[in-house]
Amino acid sequence: MxxxxxxxxxxxxxxxxxxxxxxxxxxxxxxxxxxxxxxxxxxxxxxxxxxxxxxxxxxxxxxxxxxxxxxxxxxxxxxxxxxxxxxxxxxxxxxxCGFGRWQSCMHQARILYNLGDYRNAEQLAVHACGSGGEDRKSICDLAGSLKSRRIKIERAEAAQRAQQQAAQQAAQANKRAIVTSFLKSRDYDGAIYAAIYNSRTVDDAEYALTAAINAGAMGSVYIDNLHVLDYWFPSGSLNRAVNTEISRRSRGNDCGIFNCTNMPGASSRRWAAQNGGSRNSYRRSSSSGSSASPSVLSSADARKQVREKYRSAHCTMNNNANRNVC
Missing domain, CATH: 1.25.40 (Serine Threonine Protein Phosphatase 5, Tetratricopeptide repeat)
Structure with missing residues (x-):
């Protein structure tokens, strides 16, 4: 060397x-x-x-x-x-830059800045600035400007998030007001419907359902809405109240919100309901006693029958000139 x-x-x-x-x-x-x-x-x-x-x-x-x-x-x-x-x-x-060459960090920071990667550009610029010094003034100035820019952006984003959150809260408050208006008019089914299909939140559904339970108005709630509430509240006192009302209205063969048509035994139950409780007794009919086996034509008899059919057709045609001699 x-x-x-x-x-x-x-x-x-x-x-x-x-x-x-x-x-x-x-x-x-x-x-x-x-x-x-x-x-x-x-x-x-x-x-x-x-x-x-x-x-x-x-x-x-x-x-x-x-x-x-x-x-x-x-x-x-x-x-x-x-x-x-x-x-x-x-x-x-x-x-x-990883080796500590601050000029490389400075160049890389400027490239990332031009590419719009401001956060990483700021970190590299701060690293390159180090303890400062006259020779590093330009990169230290870049680090300071990037930090100021980041703070402004973060404040603007925070203000935007707060504005969006306030708008969402106002919209939800309006939906809760609709549920409340139904409750004030003692329309508990309307309140539950608004909570399920307009508010679309469990909180509003719980609010409307609790009001209906306290008012003893569960009987006024549409059965399909009860099944939705049974799904939304799978356990607890609200679920018990909903299922109590569903059971009160149910028949023995009720399938709830599901289609019973194709369930096992559905056809027999419909037959029994339409025929006074008797089971479907349809059976394929069969003749009683012994039956004679059908006779089998010989080939000569078969030819004779076919010949007679053609002869009859030939002699009965209206336009056949020889039909009178048949």
Missing amino acids: ILSDPTSPDFDAFLSLRYLQNGCNGFDGASCGRLALIYFDGAGDVDKDWSAASNFSQRGCAEQDRDGCDVAEAVFADSSSPYFDAEKALRYRSIN
Whole structure:
């Protein structure tokens, strides 16, 4: 590495290339990073070669060499370079920012700001600002402006949420007022219907149902609404009150809100209800006693019958000139 060290009196970039390349091929990150620096700037008898610089810088950065990462960022972030790559530039800036290179953090923060990612841009700007200093004034100013902007946005969003919440509460209060108006007129079924289908909230349904129970007006509630309340209140005193009223109105074969038509035994029960309680006694009729087996025509008899049918048809045709001689 002495031959490739610019501070060494034995520095010789050209002679160092072979040793550095051997080291880089052996996954030595420092060797790859030093090669990237030599080809990025050009040194001694070695010409500038950004193609080689980009290659060795990525290999060095993969081995966590900071020189390699610095060169990779410089190569891919230069918009005037044929090797410009925005995605790679952002990746290597993020790596260098993690290494503590505040300039990389500053550039990345500005990119995120332009992309509209203000929160992450602020965090990076604050990190890059660090303890401040004249050389970091621009990034510290950006951090301060981003913080002020975030505070304004958060206050505006909080005010908007409060406004939306107030509007929702007002709308719900109006729906509760409709339920109350039915209760005041002692229309308990109307109150429960409004709670179920207008308010659409369990709170209003509980409010209307409790009023109906206290008034002893459960008998006025439509049966379908009772079944909805049975579903909304699956347990507790309200469920017991609802099911008591449902049971009071139920018949033995009542299926509630479900269709009984296709349930097992439904057909027999309908037959019994229509025929005075007797079961369906329909059976396929069959003749009693022994029955004679039908006679089987011989082939000669069959031909004779067919011939007679054709003869009869031929002789009875109105337009047959020979019909009188048949």
